Amino acid sequence: MTSTPPAALAVVAEGLEFEYPAPRRILALKGVTVRIPEGQFAAIVGQNGSGKTSLARCISGYLRPTRGSLRVAGTEVWRLRPSQRATRVGYVFQNPDHQLFRERVWDDVAFGPQNLGVSPDQIQESVERVLRRLELWDKRELHPFQLSRGDRQRLAIAAIIVMRPQILIVDEPTTGQDMARSREIMDLLAGLNREQGMTILTITHVMELVAEYARWVIVMHDGRVLLDGPPRQVFSRAEELRITAINPPPVARLGLTLGLDPLPITVPEARDAILRRLPA
Amino acid sequence: MADPVIALERVTLRYPTAPSPTLRDVSFRVEPGEFVGIVGSTGSGKTTLLYLLAGVIPHYLGAELDGDVLIHGRRTQELSLARISERVGLVLQDPEAQLFNLLVRDELAWGLENRGLARAEIASRLASTLSFFRIERLQDRITYDLSGGEKQRVALAAVHAIAPEVYLFDHPTSQLDPIGAAEVIAAVRRLAERHQLAIVMVEDKVDELVEHADRLVLLDGGRIVLDAGPREFCLRKDLLDAAGVRPTQMAELSARLIEAGLKLDVPPITLEEMTVALRARLRS
Numbered sequence: 355m356t357s358t359p360p361a362a363l364a365v366v367a368e369g370l371e372f373e374y375p376a377p378r379r380i381l382a383l384k385g386v387t388v389r390i391p392e393g394q395f396a397a398i399v400g401q402n403g404s405g406k407t408s409l410a411r412c413i414s415g416y417l418r419p420t421r422g423s424l425r426v427a428g429t430e431v432w433r434l435r436p437s438q439r440a441t442r443v444g445y446v447f448q449n450p451d452h453q454l455f456r457e458r459v460w461d462d463v464a465f466g467p468q469n470l471g472v473s474p475d476q477i478q479e480s481v482e483r484v485l486r487r488l489e490l491w492d493k494r495e496l497h498p499f500q501l502s503r504g505d506r507q508r509l510a511i512a513a514i515i516v517m518r519p520q521i522l523i524v525d526e527p528t529t530g531q532d533m534a535r536s537r538e539i540m541d542l543l544a545g546l547n548r549e550q551g552m553t554i555l556t557i558t559h560v561m562e563l564v565a566e567y568a569r570w571v572i573v574m575h576d577g578r579v580l581l582d583g584p585p586r587q588v589f590s591r592a593e594e595l596r597i598t599a600i601n602p603p604p605v606a607r608l609g610l611t612l613g614l615d616p617l618p619i620t621v622p623e624a625r626d627a628i629l630r631r632l633p634a
Numbered sequence: 635m636a637d638p639v640i641a642l643e644r645v646t647l648r649y650p651t652a653p654s655p656t657l658r659d660v661s662f663r664v665e666p667g668e669f670v671g672i673v674g675s676t677g678s679g680k681t682t683l684l685y686l687l688a689g690v691i692p693h694y695l696g697a698e699l700d701g702d703v704l705i706h707g708r709r710t711q712e713l714s715l716a717r718i719s720e721r722v723g724l725v726l727q728d729p730e731a732q733l734f735n736l737l738v739r740d741e742l743a744w745g746l747e748n749r750g751l752a753r754a755e756i757a758s759r760l761a762s763t764l765s766f767f768r769i770e771r772l773q774d775r776i777t778y779d780l781s782g783g784e785k786q787r788v789a790l791a792a793v794h795a796i797a798p799e800v801y802l803f804d805h806p807t808s809q810l811d812p813i814g815a816a817e818v819i820a821a822v823r824r825l826a827e828r829h830q831l832a833i834v835m836v837e838d839k840v841d842e843l844v845e846h847a848d849r850l851v852l853l854d855g856g857r858i859v860l861d862a863g864p865r866e867f868c869l870r871k872d873l874l875d876a877a878g879v880r881p882t883q884m885a886e887l888s889a890r891l892i893e894a895g896l897k898l899d900v901p902p903i904t905l906e907e908m909t910v911a912l913r914a915r916l917r918s
């Protein structure tokens with residue numbers, strides 16, 4: 355048997371703890387141990403308050419770990435200056451309004467590259483490319499608050515990916531989006547993952563999207579990783595997932611009840627699994 | 635038929651800056667004890683519909699309006715916003731837009747204090763609301779440094795504390811974990827039944843609405859194109875596709891199985907129905 359060389363790791367956390375400072379002193383991460391290889395498309399799921407956003411903020415370098423170790427793209431990312439950080443890891447906020455602050459859509463996207471000292475010609479080019487790709491080019495002159503929530507969500511992503519980070523973290527990117535828009539956003543992330551090898555970490559509560567898009571699922575519970583693995587394997591452990599308020603998609607629950615093997619996690623998979631089990 | 639608590643009669647609405655109407659000839663009513671789900675793609679007019687029912691339009695936001703919006707038979711135009719909000723509780727799409735107080739306990743208490751409730755009454759409502767939404771441990775926290783889902787729970791709880799007779803929810807579970815979302819929607823069902831409240835909930839989790847709502851209303855381009863019980867709603871694939879909305883996963887699976895030649899007399903739309911329909915037929 356030939357063994358493939360181990361992939362380089364985008365994220366390595368060992369016993370990572372994070373405490374929000376006094377006077378609150380809330381221990382949000384209580385010892386997270388996880389490894390995420392480069393090029394992975396991973397979903398982070400788990401109960402409200404389980405520490406997903408806190409973990410994402412540590413990985414992005416906004417928060418400095420209180421204890422334990424964390425290496426992102428090979429370095430202790432919180433030690434870097436923001437301009438050094440930006441090409442390694444980008445974080446798109448849970449609420450886009452916390453991130454957008456310029457007067458024009460175009461300026462919001464150009465802001466990052468300007469700070470990185472990119473030349474004006476190159477800024478012109480890359481801002482245009484990103485705005486076109488996210489279907490915001492026609493709205494480039496508008497104030498961000500004149501955009502719909504869905505457009506603002508895509509703008510927040512644009513302002514980060516224009517810096518071409520190796521790792522992109524998106525916190526609940528589909529909140530408030532209808533199914534078609536949610537898929538558009540996930541397709542966009544899948545495209546960045548496929549075409550540029552960008553490592554994607556997405557936080558979400560929508561298990562149907564996890565089943566369709568993620569190749570790896572990290573399940574958080576009470577400040578720790580409860581379990582991780584490919585979606586099919588994670589969703590087969592419905593009992594354990596309950597303690598962190600996760601329900602597998604309905605087709606997976608059906609598969610578990612009927613004993614379908616391998617476990618279907620999407621509608622077409624469920625149809626095929628059932629047809630195979632019907633008497634001729 | 636009971637008298638409706640709220641009713642829209644042939645309402646057409648155009649925002650002053652918009653070239654065309656956002657709601658078109660919309661009629662719809664909700665009776666006491668009824669739980670109605672509203673579904674539609676982005677921009678279809680869901681929030682606008684809730685703003686009308688809450689009196690936000692026309693009292694706070696101006697719009698050109700045709701037709702009638704009635705609460706207990708009285709036109710909202712003729713009632714003050716304060717009078718309307720004594721009866722109607724609106725939970726906004728974005729919880730942060732709704733949280734005004736530094737501490738969670740104050741967020742829940744201030745609506746009650748505004749209404750001049752006695753201290754003891756406030757304390758007892760506060761306690762029951764905290765436990766209803768499972769946020770006891772958050773009561774002394776600062777609202778702005780809660781997690782997203784925790785903020786949403788507090789926003790829901792703040793409206794619940796006021797005990798309105800009409801609840802209008804705009805994507806109330808968008809940031810809740812899956813089991814938390816299911817619990818909130820189930821709890822809303824019980825609330826409607828127990829206190830004969832009228833509930834209108836904009837929600838894209840059709841799987842949950844089908845389990846708990848009496849009717850589902852489909853908005854497409856500002857028109858109500860379907861107003862039906864859960865089963866009929868799920869089976870109108872033509873209208874759902876046109877509106878860009880998906881039925882339950884089980885209804886989708888039923889359709890795929892029927893396409894593949896499986897005979898299902900009554901196409902299952904819930905997990906329970908599907909389990910029953912298939913269990914006897916599958917080879918082990």
Ligand SMILES: Nc1ncnc2c1ncn2[C@@H]1O[C@H](COP(=O)(O)OP(=O)(O)OP(=O)(O)O)[C@@H](O)[C@H]1O
Binds near residue numbers: 381809811
């Ligand atoms: N700025 C803050 N200050 C103090 N405590 C915080 C802060 N932000 C979050 N917390 C607390 O840390 C814990 C983890 O919160 P976090 O935001 O990481 O959860 P989450 O998994 O992202 O939840 P959600 O699904 O609701 O977004 C929670 O108990 C939360 O109340």
Ligand SMILES: Nc1ncnc2c1ncn2[C@@H]1O[C@H](COP(=O)(O)OP(=O)(O)OP(=O)(O)O)[C@@H](O)[C@H]1O
Binds near residue numbers: 530532649652695
């Ligand atoms: N204050 C306003 N002035 C002008 N147009 C508006 C205003 N508010 C909403 N609209 C327009 O009315 C239409 C319906 O908006 P509404 O917010 O009701 O949609 P929605 O169904 O709630 O969408 P979403 O699912 O994205 O929240 C949209 O085209 C929107 O741009």
Ligand SMILES: [Mg+2]
Binds near residue numbers: 407525
């Ligand atoms: Mg979060």
Ligand SMILES: [Mg+2]
Binds near residue numbers: 680
């Ligand atoms: Mg809306």
